[in-house]
Amino acid sequence: MALAAKVEQFLNRKGVSYDLLPVTNQAGSSFDSAVMARGGAVGSVIRCTAMIDLKGVILVVHPYDSSPDADAIERHTGRRFQPLTAAQTNRLFADCLPGFVPPFGAAYGVPVLVEQALLEENALIMACGGAGALMVLSGRNFRLGMAGCDRGTVTLRQGGHQPASGITLEEIAEKLQKLYRLPPMPALALRILRLTGDSDASVRELAELIEFDPSLTAQVIRYARSALFNYPGQVESVHEAVTRVLGFDRVAHIAVGIASVRAFDIPRQGVLGMDQFWRHSLYTAFLTQRMAPHCDADPGLAYLCGLLHNFGLLLVGHLFPAEFAELNRLREANPEASMRALEDQVFGNHDSQQLLTVGHGVIGGILHKLWELPGAVVKAAGMHQQLHYQGDHRVYVVLVQLANGLLKEIGVGDEFNPDDLQQLAAEAGIDPAQLDEFRKDMAEVAEDLDSLAYSLAS
Known part of the structure; x- marks a missing residue:
């Protein structure tokens, strides 16, 4: 035909x-x-x-x-x-x-x-x-x-995929730091992150560090108790959450994510609000970790990439609450538009803010680099809006893109224009026939992820 x-x-x-x-x-x-x-x-x-x-x-x-x-x-x-x-x-x-x-x-x-x-x-x-x-x-x-x-x-x-006028990411980072007061990584998140880089770090040290913060402690324990992990016994401490349910890396990563989000002040409501941010982040983290073994990627690092990949959106909301509210409204009114197109519409008409038309992905990657997060996390955040990315840590970028593509099918995330999932799977080195398996896995834990996201946003 x-x-x-x-x-x-x-x-x-x-x-x-x-x-x-x-x-x-x-x-x-x-x-x-x-x-x-x-x-x-x-x-x-x-x-x-x-x-x-x-x-x-x-x-x-x-x-x-x-x-x-x-x-x-x-x-x-x-x-x-x-x-x-x-x-x-x-x-x-x-x-x-x-x-x-x-x-x-x-x-x-x-x-x-x-x-x-x-x-x-x-x-x-x-x-x-x-x-x-x-x-x-x-x-x-x-x-x-x-x-x-x-x-x-x-x-x-939708605009192009490169910063205007040939400006480099380093120049964008320099301009952002000069023009805007970027939030530092919260001290507790930084201490936890540094602990994960210490090969001699113990479970006791991690538990004691998290337990300095009662709120973080409660959220980590709640995470371990969730039906997502089906642990049959009681979890009463961070130490038990690490040793019995989650493991060192996962506890450290979720703690870094929870503590880091405190650097931002954005509303809970709306398709781009904090409730949906946590929902999107947890679903993406689950999928990237689930898919990682199929392409020889590190599951723990893939989880962290998925969890933190959208922090640029939080930064935009934190720095520009009025524009973020407009972006939120446009997102709801134009479900098939790309985020790049909407960001360009909101920020492209303001001379002082045109730098932000590079997209929240690039902005998030810059923030993660300034926060000295792992290179794969920096690239996954910075390049997840750039299809056909070729560069360092490519597999983690494509895993996040593939996870986002699968999530678009069920209405989770910040944009819903369809992706070529077969192509993304091939780029990640994953057999496209396995996509249905990932969809099934996601459906089985959806209710638990939704509940957990709501509790983390509260």
Whole structure:
């Protein structure tokens, strides 16, 4: 299957000429895979998002590296839309394969809202309904196919993956330290972290260090008592939590995480609030630790990478509470937009804050480096927003990305634009067939992780 039947009839009726760019069956398993297999820049590629309100459906046609802006669409149309579910979209465009919806909504009786800038392009590449090819239209033929459609500036651009103007991470770190008062790692977290680097450290030393803080002690014991570990006996002390249930590394890592979070002051509520932060962090840590043995990674270090990978978001919320509240609102209103796009929208218009458009991942990596955390933790935080990362500690970066991709399927995390999980698994050296096993493991502990996350956020 290449061109969808209704699309072919529509284009022929309109006199729209087009070319088909073949893609291999393997590359065409998803629209994103087909685009990546094509190679070259994605600036001329477009995608479509079906959205709905009480009055009906529209098809938003926008650049590949963008997402519909629900607020801008509301200002333009006077209507509040939300994305259709995948199942609804598949029913509406029944002769198209999932993910390969073409921009010609009129062929299906669906009104189209097209991003204005696309009508000025010389040539465009798009889905044609089938997985076997991409469609190429000249600018003139695209405008002919869009005749009668609504148009406006209604999308969020995701931006590039590198800091602007060639600025290096070292320069960003230097500027951040000069411009903003970055919180130091809490003293207790620093002492615990240093203890983990001492090969002669004992369980007694770790327990005594944690027990200096009654609140931390209670949280570590609560963690050990959770149904997550199914320990049949009583756990009454940190020493018992280490020796009977969790082990030295896991107690140290969760204690570092709990103590470090105290450096930040952000609200509990909202999709980016502290409740959801802990939920996301614990789920990611569970998955990264679970997957680590399958790619010869250290499970304890993988757990710490998953647990701390999103601290950049806490830092943004701590330094800029008003902007964080706006980011939280945008995240809820635009579930399919990438965090990079939303961060760019919030911070890109403020000269004093444009540095933050590098993304919360990079900001978190810089903070972890300043806090002298392990290199793998620094890279996992700093690069988890950068797909196809090539560099030091790559396996830990990809493990966090794969965990986040799996979590998007169940609505856990800070963004929900789908990932190519098969590709990420391959990059991590994990058999993609094992993904269902990880999903099953996660489902079995979900209730316990949710309960634990709520208690840690309290």
